[in-house]
Amino acid sequence: MNIGQAADASGVSAKMIRYYEQIGLIRPPTRTDSNYRVYGSDEVHVLRFIRRSRTLGFSIEETGALLALWQDKTRASGEVRDIASEHISALETKIAELESMVGTLKHLVHCCQGDNRPDCPILDDLAGTHSKTKGH
Amino acid sequence: MNIGQAADASGVSAKMIRYYEQIGLIRPPTRTDSNYRVYGSDEVHVLRFIRRSRTLGFSIEETGALLALWQDKTRASGEVRDIASEHISALETKIAELESMVGTLKHLVHCCQGDNRPDCPILDDLAGTHSKTKGH
DNA sequence: CCTTGACCTTACCATGATGGGAAGGTCTAT
DNA sequence: ATAGACCTTCCCATCATGGTAAGGTCAAGG
Structure with missing residues (x-):
């Protein structure tokens, strides 16, 4: 072959x-x-x-x-199970991180009017304007 | 600076x-x-x-x-919202995939005794022995 | 003035897993 | 014999980031 x-x-x-x-x-x-x-x-x-x-x-x-x-x-079958278990943990950590991102983004999208006004809570969040003093 | x-x-x-x-x-x-x-x-x-x-x-x-x-x-704030919404969708797809993997792995680990016997359902699954005819 | 050490510059290489392509050799069917 | 499908190796690209090396610069202290 x-x-x-x-x-x-x-x-x-x-x-x-x-x-x-x-x-x-x-x-x-x-x-x-x-x-x-x-x-x-x-x-x-x-x-x-x-x-x-x-x-x-x-x-x-x-x-x-x-x-x-x-x-x-x-x-030993236990070695295999350990590799799989660790992999499950890593995947679950990754999932939690992604879910956290999704949560934040959903909140922002929910707050966002989506109209033509220049105010945009998503960009404000990215810029950090509401959590930090804007001045230098 | x-x-x-x-x-x-x-x-x-x-x-x-x-x-x-x-x-x-x-x-x-x-x-x-x-x-x-x-x-x-x-x-x-x-x-x-x-x-x-x-x-x-x-x-x-x-x-x-x-x-x-x-x-x-x-x-337009709507553009930003669209980018964020698409990103949320992509993240959710990724999460679903990872959860599917975790589900499969958990099932396998659950079936696995973890002792020293050479039989290991995880390896058997990876090898596909229980779902496919082994002969060519 | 000179040295030392911390900083900066560019340029190259590496990751991890995969795809793409080029240039050239081989096999099979007509 | 020739076309087309397949194989070979080699190199490059991705994506975002880190590392390293060779060399220039700057500030502090002797």
Whole structure:
């Protein structure tokens, strides 16, 4: 199987497959005489694993750790759970930050008339005019 | 005021101030004879505006638009509200995606014993073994 | 006057993950 | 044999930010 077919089969672009190889996330595959990369179903399986992990928001580094555990028959399931738990925490922190932003913006939009008057509470907030003395 | 003092006063790093100038977000300041950038309170005010906008998650491009509206006395407040509203939508989409990831991960962690058995539902899910036929 | 240290300047490189493209080699089907 | 689809490597771009290096400037103190 050439790289294009492996890409189709795994949902990972050929570009990314080469990149993952380059950074050492996956092993270099065998090559044909004409230097084409050759993949089998095992490699496609690994690529699917990576794609799913990335879809769930794991970084490449985390994905590499999960991949190592996946391929390690003697692994402890607790390690995997810890990685996932930490990832959940990070995601929840991110969500809280975004929700805070949304809250602030919604408040501002709510206060904003949206008409043609030059007064705009959103810009005033960004400028900090109502919380800080405007003079130098 | 030199760039370091402007950075302290605005909370924007000197590095970023130069970058914002380079990409045209802010105007090049006057220079001393020895080529040092010189800033006044107006510039610091602009930098604070930018920092606040970035903190709220607006991109540099959006920040530029908001900045132009802020500095445009004849602006329509509705434009600002529209930018903010679109930004809220984008943030909410992002939040929904993250929450979906968290939901999936929590389910997996919940199913995971966390002991030393090699069976791990998280890895199984990533590998897709329970939703896809393993053979090619 | 000279040194020291803190500051400034530009220029380049790096991140993380991905896409785009160019220039050139290979394979397959007609 | 040739066209078109595929492969190869290499370089560049994104976005916003940080770092580092090499060199210029300024203020304080001996």
